[in-house]
Amino acid sequence: MITFTSVSKTYSDGTEALKSLNFHVKEGEFFVLIGPSGCGKTTTMKLINRLIEPTQGEIYFKGQEIHTYPIHELRWNIGYVLQRIALFPHMTVAENIAVVPEMRRWEKARIREQVDRLLERVGMDPVTYRHRKPAELSGGQQQRVGVARALAGDPDLILMDEPFSALDPISRERLQLDIQNLQREIRKTVVFVTHDMDEAMALGDRVCLMRKGRIIQLDTPQRLIQHPEDDFVRTFIGDRKMPWQTAIDVMVDANSPWIVMEGERKETDGPLFVRGERGEFLGCLENGILKKEVPVLPNHSPLHEALQIFRENGVERMPVVREDKLVGVLSYRSIVDYLERVERQKGMTR
Template sequence: MIRFEHVKKTFNDGTVAIKDSSFDIKAGEFFVIIGPSGCGKTTTLKTINRLIPISDGTIFIQDKKISAYDINKLRWNIGYVLQQIALFPHLTIEENIAIVPELKKWSKAAIMHRVTELLNMVGLEAEKYRKRYPHELSGGEQQRVGVVRALAADPDIILMDEPFSALDPISREKLQTDIQDLQKKIKKTIVFVTHDIREAVKLADRICLMKEGNIVQVGTPEEIIHKPANDFVRTFTKSVQRNNTFDLKRLIIEDIKNDAPHVAISTSTFELLRRFKTTDQLIITENDKVIGTLTKDMFIDAFIDHYEKGVV
């Protein structure tokens, strides 16, 4: 879907933000770019929709150079969600969502249907929210509208630049779960920037870890955590490693309960505890394949054992 080939970016002041980056993002993948402040992750994201022009190399979307696309058509097919939300304060929620569909000359009936569909999809009752203004919504509700607006014209690609970092922890965790559930329904190609390794591990199909403009490692959450490429990766993922100190595989049983929720084996201890508030069993997956069932009792016993030893 998206391919970087030897992409470089040097700003006019001499700052080198991207140093010869090559990687690919698959169609329908939730791809997370992470790294410390100033590593080049947001710059990398913004090159995809040409908000920032590259200095060298090539970026492809669907095997076509992004420079060959009409810039408006390119951006219409790429949704963009910001940390600052950036809803237009003088427009209603419905009008905010309708901006790109109107530019693409959708009919009023099609736009109204799409607004209703999307608001309901993210848990905002359409008839209750469509005529409200942004200032009448909470931060979490505004960010949901930001996500909906990015999806309004049914783009193939969604770019998300630290969209939840300004929210309180409870709203942030809820939106992380909501975007996971939403992705299962819409199956878009999502490129998501964060500085939070726990958020990355929770959301990503694959993670791209950057440092000082360089790509240090690209891999699944399991690979990044359990097979770090170097000491930098090992240190950066230390907090997640600390929350996965016991081997879940030894706790997994083969009996599969088909209606139990699915979680990846890389899921953090905190997130597993949260999930077990509402279920007694979880189906564990690895690389999208079911490997067995984890029961609440076995997990809690193992957690308490490790806690008493001071390693959780």
Template sequence: MITFEHVTKQFEDGTVAVKDMNFSIEKGEFFVLIGPSGCGKTTTLKMMNRLIPLTKGTIYVDEKRISDYEINELRWNMGYVLQQIALFPHMTIEENIAIVPELKQWSKSDVQSRVTELLQMVGLHPETYRYRYPHELSGGEQQRVGVIRALAADPDVILMDEPFSALDPISRDKLQNDLIDLREKINKTIIFVTHDIQEAMKLGDRICLMQDGEMVQLGTPHELITNPANEFVEQFVGASYGLQAGFDLRDVLEPVEISYDPPRVIDVSATLEETLTALAQDDLIYVQEDDDTIGMINRQQMIEYVSASLTEGGERDV
């Protein structure tokens, strides 16, 4: 779907923001770019739709170089959601959502139908919200509109640049859950920039962790937790002694009662590292205590446990 081949970005002042990036994003994937401030993640995102021109290398979209696309064609096929939301204050919610469809000369009835469909999709009653103005909405409601505005013309790709970072924790968690639900209703490729490892673990199919303009590790949440490439990854993800020390498998397992001997088992006294190692080999394992099966645990449960135990920047809640 999207491929980076030896992509470098150097600004006029000599700053190299992105260095020789090579990766591919699959169609329908939720791909997260993460790293500390100044690591080049937003620059990487903006090069995809040519908001920032690359210096060296090539970016392909559907095996076609982005430089070969007419600029409006490229950007109309890439919805863009900003941290600042950027709704036009003098326009109604319907008018905000309709901008790109109208530029593409959709009929008025098709635009209205699309606005209705999208508002319903994110739980905003169409007849209540379509005629309101941005200042009449809460921050979370405005960001929902920002997301569906990016979906309005049915693009194949959605670029999201720290879209929830300005929201309060409750609104942020709700919108993350909404985005997970939304993924089940749409077939879009999503590239998501964040500095929050918990958010990345919760949302991403794969995570690209960057440092100083370079890709340090690319993998699934499970891979970053169980097999960090170096100390920077280990510290950023938080798979460190502090997380290990507070681990109790009883807090994570799902209780079960079975009448047979399960094929894959681990003792309830297992450490976090031992549990992750077992789950690296099998997606689901059973937990035993004194030879009795008391529960089961799967990879997704462990990923959610680790991400919930982290704060921004990879440090553990204490």
């Protein structure tokens, strides 16, 4: 959906904001940019919809260099949500949301339908809110309207630059959940900027960690935790609360010695988990006997729930499944080790 090839940006005062950035955002992906203040996140976003121009390198949107698009077409096709949404104060909520559809000259009825549908999508009752002015909304509601507005022209891509950072923790958490559900539902490509690791881990399919205008590591949340590239990543990862941690974050993945393919033999002193041809979980093999009715952990089980399930079943290891697929193995020991390590890290950063 978006490709950066060796993109650098030096501002006119000589500030090197980006230094030869290379990355690719896949279609339908929730892509998170994270890093300390000043690392170049906002610069990256502004480059995508041509609010600023790169000093070097090319940026591609849907396979075409961004300068090959008429600028309006590019902007209409990219929704942008900012940290503090600037809604037009004299316009109603409905009018604010309808800005891009109006510019695209949609029919009135279609616009009205779109406005109501989006208000519902972002959790606001259209009848109650469509005629209100921005000043009659809370901060969280204004951000919701901002999200609806960014989606209104049916863009292929949505850029969100710290959209929740000005909100209180409760509105923030609620909006995070809503955005996550919304994105799953409509499967739009999202590039989301935050400096909050919890938010990044909760939302991102992949997380791109930046520092001083460079990419330090671009990986899935799970890989960032299990294989941090250096101390900077480790510190950044360690520096957070952890309510979102799930079985899949801590498990041994597909290469686990405890996994065998159907029909395969292996010498071990414990039960093995058997994977079928399509990756499906078939059961647990112990002393040559395949047991099908065994406890499994869904990949999204929070760690405290996983611990509970381990205790109830009195087992040492459990298969982690996503739908019917065997994606890895989690041991009781690894959860305990993990929690100890997090505690230690917390102690060090205090």
